[in-house]
Amino acid sequence: MTGRTGKVWSVRWRKLDTLQQRFEDSQIGQVAISGLVIAVVLIGAVWNFPASEIQRTLVPILRPVAFGTGLEQGWGVFTPEPQSTLDTIEVRVAMTDGQTRVWIIREDATGIDFVAYRWRKLKDNVLRDKEVRRLIAHWVMRKTTKPTEHAANVEIILRSEKLPPPGNRGPGETTVKTLYNENLATGQ
Template sequence: MARRWTAWKLVISAFVLFHMAGTLVWVTPESPLRRELLPWFRSYMVPLGLWQGWGMFAPDPVQSTYTLEAEVSDVRGLGRIHEFAKVADLPFWRKMPGFRHPKLAANLLADEYVPQREMAARHVVRTLGIAPDAFPVYVRLYYQVAETPPPGSSQADPMAPKTIHNLAAFQFESWDEVHRR
């Protein structure tokens, strides 16, 4: 019994050490050491949404609001729009489980998240339930960008036009390509 307890303490300690090291590497400034160590932790940090974006603390913070969407066209020319989760639109009890969703949308713009863009495009096709005979499908990921309200005002103009920022485009040739494990 004592050996089993010691083994559990070692496993938990190793995990905590790995997590803390990953967090430390992730938040350190750009350096040769960080570039060398970052690949060891990327596959752990990115899917769990454990990274931070520091743009909101910048001297010139982000001045726009953007939502991630996807446009999907199949071989028959049928088009569909997929809107990714907007946590602000959810009731409180549904916000908590999805509070990291906006992080993915926000960080897909960074070049280091190119593989996650394809992951998001595959997710869209699976979510829409596109049938195998509708392939190949074309997926375009884009942001709808709206300017934030000026300081001192409470709301943005809902009629103000949004701009479209294309993020990435993918073509999936077969149902199996999208549903591969």
């Protein structure tokens, strides 16, 4: 800014700068700033503690300050949640000649990240959406049969294996659930 208004603002900023510097250099200012930093770190830490007696005790005490300042946000979304099950989706196509063809989506599919990501998304959609199950079943049926062959039944199975805790070895408990079953001879 130019002219008289510019000079007024310049003088005000210099006064604020010196006032801020005097406050920061004073013992009261240093105690106040240190207390503020400690409070912010304490609230952030308590809000992100795992569920415990300490958290249950401190949250009610710190809640008014945390909500008033917006410090109550949890950062748990950024911590990895260890996988507890290994899910495998099998699409089984039973042929009219008695053969069974199996097509598998494994959760631990490795390879290029965007490819593995797409397989995981496909698996998630198969688990959530009945229409996707039907579409995938028919797609797999088309991919696994030749034009001269006929499928009698198509079935989607979810096989979930509970993973043992870290340090333990051996297979975990496995559950099997039928997600989709269509008898192609009867259309049911």
